[in-house]
Amino acid sequence: MPESPAKAKFSPASEATLKGESTRFFTFFNVILTLIGLTFIELIMIVLPFHQYVLLAGLLILSVIKFILVIWYFMHLRWDQLLLSALFILGLILATGTAIVLYFLFPAGESAANSEAPTVQQATH
Amino acid sequence: MSEATAPSIRPDEPEPHHGAATNTGIPNKKLAMWAFLASDCMFFGTLISTHLIYRRVNPDIVIDGNIVPATTIFDIELTSASTFILLMSSLTMALTVSAMHKHNVKAARNFLLGTIFFGGLFIGAQIFEFHHFVHNEAHPLTLTNTIFGSTFYVLTGTHGVHVLLGIIWLISWYVFSFSPKFAEEHAIDIEVTGLYWHFVDIIWILIFPLVYIIEYI
Numbered sequence: 001m002p003e004s005p006a007k008a009k010f011s012p013a014s015e016a017t018l019k020g021e022s023t024r025f026f027t028f029f030n031v032i033l034t035l036i037g038l039t040f041i042e043l044i045m046i047v048l049p050f051h052q053y054v055l056l057a058g059l060l061i062l063s064v065i066k067f068i069l070v071i072w073y074f075m076h077l078r079w080d081q082l083l084l085s086a087l088f089i090l091g092l093i094l095a096t097g098t099a100i101v102l103y104f105l106f107p108a109g110e111s112a113a114n115s116e117a118p119t120v121q122q123a124t125h
Numbered sequence: 126m127s128e129a130t131a132p133s134i135r136p137d138e139p140e141p142h143h144g145a146a147t148n149t150g151i152p153n154k155k156l157a158m159w160a161f162l163a164s165d166c167m168f169f170g171t172l173i174s175t176h177l178i179y180r181r182v183n184p185d186i187v188i189d190g191n192i193v194p195a196t197t198i199f200d201i202e203l204t205s206a207s208t209f210i211l212l213m214s215s216l217t218m219a220l221t222v223s224a225m226h227k228h229n230v231k232a233a234r235n236f237l238l239g240t241i242f243f244g245g246l247f248i249g250a251q252i253f254e255f256h257h258f259v260h261n262e263a264h265p266l267t268l269t270n271t272i273f274g275s276t277f278y279v280l281t282g283t284h285g286v287h288v289l290l291g292i293i294w295l296i297s298w299y300v301f302s303f304s305p306k307f308a309e310e311h312a313i314d315i316e317v318t319g320l321y322w323h324f325v326d327i328i329w330i331l332i333f334p335l336v337y338i339i340e341y342i
Binding site (some may be wrong): 017 | 149150151155159161162163164165166167169170171173174177178181182184201202205209212213214215216218219220222223226227228229230251305307308309316319320323324326327329330331333335338339341
C-alpha cells in the first residue's frame, strides 16, 4: 500500500532534537526580551545628561551586544561549527576595519558644501 | 519501504544534515550563505561608513538655504517601533527554524506567516517614513537635495530592499510548504533563509543607533 505523500516526507524528529529545540525555545524568548530591553536603554540614554563620548561609547557597546546575541543564538553560531563563525568574523573585521580607517581619513567639517552653509543661511535671514 | 531503509540514528548522535556529505561537515548551502553574509557585511560596511563620513565632513544639513537639525526630520518613535517589529520578526524566524527541526510543519508555517507579517509591517513603516520625509512642507528631504538625504536613502533603502527580498523569499517558502514536494530536506533551506533574515535584522541593529539615535546626542 503506497504511503500518502504528506506523511512520507516528514518522519518524527528524534528525542534529542525535540529536547534540544524545546530548550532553545525558552532561550529565544530570553534573547528577544534582552534585545528589546537593550533597545529601550538606547532610547533612554539619549535623554540622560551624559557626556557625548560616554553616550557614543554606550550606544556602540549596546549595539555590539545586540549584534552578538542575534548571531550567537538566532543564527545558531553557538551550536554550529567554528568555521562558520570564523568566516563571518573575517567579513566583519574587513568591514569594520575599512569603515574605521575611512572615517578617520576624512577630517570633520572640511567640505565646500559645509563651508557654504552658514553663508546661505545668513543670506536668507 | 522507507522505514526499513531509513538510516538509524543513535540517541547520542546529532541528527545528520540532509543532502550530500561535505568535507567540512557543513551543508554547502549553509556555508555559501555564511560566505555571502560575510561579503554583505562589507557591502553594508561601505554604505554605513559613507553615511558617517559625510555626516562628519558635512555636519550641517542645508535644505532650501536653512540649516535643519536631523532631529526635526526624524520620527524616533516610528523608527523605534520599526526596530521592535524587526526584532519580533527575528524571533518568529528563529521559531520557524526550530519548528522545522522538529518536523512540525504546521507550527513552522504559522511562525513563517508571523515573520512575513512583521516584515511587511517594517516595509510599510519605512515607506510611510520616506513619504513623510520627502513630502515634508517645512523641510523636504529628498534623494538629491542634500548629501545627507543621498546617503540616508541609499543606506536605508538598500536595507529595505534586502527586507523586501527576504519577504518574497519567505512568501515563496510559505506557498511551497503546501506542496506535496515539501519535505524534511527543506529544513536546511528554511534555515538558510532564516540566516538571511537575521542578517537583515543585525544590519538594522547597527543602522538604528549609527544613523538615527546618534543625531539626538
